[in-house]
Amino acid sequence: MGKIKKTSTNYENRQILDAECEEVYAANLIGGRWTIAICCYLAGGKLRFSELRRRMPNITERMLTLHLRKMEANRLVKRTVYAEVPPRVEYELTDIGEQLVPILDMLKKWGTKHKETIQ
Amino acid sequence: MGKIKKTSTNYENRQILDAECEEVYAANLIGGRWTIAICCYLAGGKLRFSELRRRMPNITERMLTLHLRKMEANRLVKRTVYAEVPPRVEYELTDIGEQLVPILDMLKKWGTKHKETIQ
DNA sequence: TATGGTACAGACAAAAATGTAAGTATGGGG
DNA sequence: CCCCATACTTACATTTTTGTCTGTACCATA
Numbered sequence: 001m002g003k004i005k006k007t008s009t010n011y012e013n014r015q016i017l018d019a020e021c022e023e024v025y026a027a028n029l030i031g032g033r034w035t036i037a038i039c040c041y042l043a044g045g046k047l048r049f050s051e052l053r054r055r056m057p058n059i060t061e062r063m064l065t066l067h068l069r070k071m072e073a074n075r076l077v078k079r080t081v082y083a084e085v086p087p088r089v090e091y092e093l094t095d096i097g098e099q100l101v102p103i104l105d106m107l108k109k110w111g112t113k114h115k116e117t118i119q
Numbered sequence: 120m121g122k123i124k125k126t127s128t129n130y131e132n133r134q135i136l137d138a139e140c141e142e143v144y145a146a147n148l149i150g151g152r153w154t155i156a157i158c159c160y161l162a163g164g165k166l167r168f169s170e171l172r173r174r175m176p177n178i179t180e181r182m183l184t185l186h187l188r189k190m191e192a193n194r195l196v197k198r199t200v201y202a203e204v205p206p207r208v209e210y211e212l213t214d215i216g217e218q219l220v221p222i223l224d225m226l227k228k229w230g231t232k233h234k235e236t237i238q
Numbered sequence: 239t240a241t242g243g244t245a246c247a248g249a250c251a252a253a254a255a256t257g258t259a260a261g262t263a264t265g266g267g268g
Numbered sequence: 269c270c271c272c273a274t275a276c277t278t279a280c281a282t283t284t285t286t287g288t289c290t291g292t293a294c295c296a297t298a
Binding site for chain 2: 016
Binding site: 001002003004005008009010011032033060062063066084085086087 | 282283284285286287288289293294295296
């Protein structure tokens with residue numbers, strides 16, 4: 001989420017997988033501890049920064065900011081700033097972000113089944 | 120993939136999300152740089168350790184081992200050891216692992232569409 | 239003048255993931 | 269006895285991600 005070193009094997013390997021495997025490309029977009037949770041909350045409609053924070057009591061402001069910025073860069077969310085004081089910033093899923101929701105739903109069902117299966 | 124510190128905030132946060140969000144639970148199962156790629160190759164049928172390695176020239180033996188072990192622990196793959204010399208070990212998807220394949224396929228389609236969308 | 243709320247940014251630290259390099263066991267073939 | 273192949277393991281180093289803490293701008297209200 002911070003700086004990446006473009007000469008590392010790690011970075012190189014990620015690029016290679018990213019390029020040759022669309023599943024990995026997609027997975028990298030929703031990677032990060034809080035990304036999917038944020039998607040789930042935004043699936044219910046647009047939310048302010050502070051509202052997201054309230055829904056995820058354990059995330060820090062820094063982590064929320066970093067994740068939202070990454071998601072914005074990846075075009076999963078749209079960020080709207082209102083010129084008010086105190087500031088108001090709203091986040092919502094983009095079209096392509098919305099299209100992820102049913103997949104997350106399948107993942108959810110699979111996860112539930114997996115939990116049952118392994119015990 | 121190595122040791123985890125069970126007293127860390129990081130660990131605690133993961134547990135919390137894991138418990139309250141099945142999507143995150145599922146995503147954690149397929150997390151890790153090489154996990155999805157391994158699933159994709161195993162979707163075509165069982166493969167030996169060395170065959171997997173040949174299909175992923177950039178993975179190291181250590182990383183392949185670690186990922187396969189994690190996937191085995193998570194019941195995504197089944198590991199079969201043959202008492203031969205030199206050793207032969209085969210890996211294949213479990214039932215629940217197979218059920219992940221169509222979801223990865225949706226993820227792939229979404230990834231392709233995302234790539235088109237963002238340019 | 240002091241305080242409060244919102245949505246951040248920056249420096250730093252800790253933890254986790256990934257990668258590098260070397261070594262292991264086994265038995266068969268030369 | 270030496271080397272080969274396979275499927276690992278171990279110690280260590282590097283990179284990346286995550287978390288802690290402090291500070292900031294803005295204007296309104298007390």
